[in-house]
Amino acid sequence: MTPDLMEQGARRLRALTEPNASGKTESGGREAGFARIAQAGEVDIAHGRILYLEGVSVSFDGFKAINNLSLDIAPGELRCIIGPNGAGKTTMMDIITGKTRPNSGTVFFGSTIDLLRYNEFEIAQMGIGRKFQKPTVFEQLSVFENLELALKTNKAVKSALFFKLDSAQSDRLAQVLCTIHLASDARRMAGNLSHGQKQWLEIGMLLMQDPKLLLLDEPVAGMTDEETVRTAELFISLKKHHSLIVVEHDMSFIERISEKVTVLHEGSVLAEGTLAQVQNNEKVIEVYLGR
Numbered sequence: 356m357t358p359d360l361m362e363q364g365a366r367r368l369r370a371l372t373e374p375n376a377s378g379k380t381e382s383g384g385r386e387a388g389f390a391r392i393a394q395a396g397e398v399d400i401a402h403g404r405i406l407y408l409e410g411v412s413v414s415f416d417g418f419k420a421i422n423n424l425s426l427d428i429a430p431g432e433l434r435c436i437i438g439p440n441g442a443g444k445t446t447m448m449d450i451i452t453g454k455t456r457p458n459s460g461t462v463f464f465g466s467t468i469d470l471l472r473y474n475e476f477e478i479a480q481m482g483i484g485r486k487f488q489k490p491t492v493f494e495q496l497s498v499f500e501n502l503e504l505a506l507k508t509n510k511a512v513k514s515a516l517f518f519k520l521d522s523a524q525s526d527r528l529a530q531v532l533c534t535i536h537l538a539s540d541a542r543r544m545a546g547n548l549s550h551g552q553k554q555w556l557e558i559g560m561l562l563m564q565d566p567k568l569l570l571l572d573e574p575v576a577g578m579t580d581e582e583t584v585r586t587a588e589l590f591i592s593l594k595k596h597h598s599l600i601v602v603e604h605d606m607s608f609i610e611r612i613s614e615k616v617t618v619l620h621e622g623s624v625l626a627e628g629t630l631a632q633v634q635n636n637e638k639v640i641e642v643y644l645g646r
């Protein structure tokens with residue numbers, strides 16, 4: 356994301372979260388109420404949920420990619436989502452992050468923020484971080500510079516151009532470097548890292564924003580066994596402080612990290628429970644895990 360785009364987004368968020376001079380809002384009182392609630396750091400988890408989807412459907416040219424999907428994620432939970440190719444896992448993430456608008460249903464962040472009212476940038480600013488499958492780090496910059504750059508998307512920073520780390524941010528950067536196991540590689544060019552390290556760096560870039568909810572789409576694809584094990588440890592260390600939704604096909608990885616597993620099939624929840632429970636579910640065996 357370019358600094359221009361970041362600043363543009365920050366402006367849009369400020370417009371949403373701060374009352375304007377005339378005291379008017381774009382669409383009246385209801386908007387004003389939501390805008391106040393949508394300030395970063397104000398996600399209402401009093402009802403025990405960080406994310407709530409109900410009856411969500413989306414069709415592409417008549418094909419129902421998501422079909423009456425409901426999902427409930429608790430604060431600090433690490434939820435695994437599995438399911439066959441084309442089940443709608445990535446599309447579900449697209450809906451949560453505002454990339455795709457559903458045709459029907461509700462999507463709430465905490466119990467008060469209606470995510471369908473916000474765009475992709477605003478949703479990211481609210482504290483929902485997303486990691487796509489392919490690492491998208493800045494290859495020509497060092498590990499340190501990549502993490503530093505991630506801070507510049509913060510809405511509090513007026514201009515990326517005059518950005519300088521304050522001491523709290525320096526501490527945070529050092530802490531993230533340790534969390535992602537790259538403390539001794541801070542000065543290395545990101546382009547020289549292994550595939551797994553690049554994935555960790557990208558997760559680190561998300562962590563710099565201290566997201567409340569992290570969406571991770573096939574995070575261990577292409578990793579070595581050792582990197583996969585380390586990634587499992589990393590995710591386990593992240594839960595509680597963050598909520599995580601992890602989509603993966605690698606069952607050995609799921610086994611290491613899983614608490615509750617949701618199986619998606621044809622855009623709906625086919626089964627939900629512990630890994631052992633879903634692995635023994637006849638329908639799941641038939642459509643996904645094989646006999």
Ligand SMILES: Nc1ncnc2c1ncn2[C@@H]1O[C@H](COP(=O)(O)OP(=O)(O)OP(=O)(O)O)[C@@H](O)[C@H]1O
Binds near residue numbers: 420439442446
């Ligand atoms: N923008 C789009 N336009 C048309 N069809 C789409 C679009 N996005 C997704 N689809 C279709 O929706 C279905 C669900 O796709 P999705 O990528 O969400 O599956 P997935 O569960 O992530 O699969 P995989 O495990 O292969 O990543 C697929 O049939 C896909 O072709």
Ligand SMILES: [Mg+2]
Binds near residue numbers: 444445446572
């Ligand atoms: Mg996918």
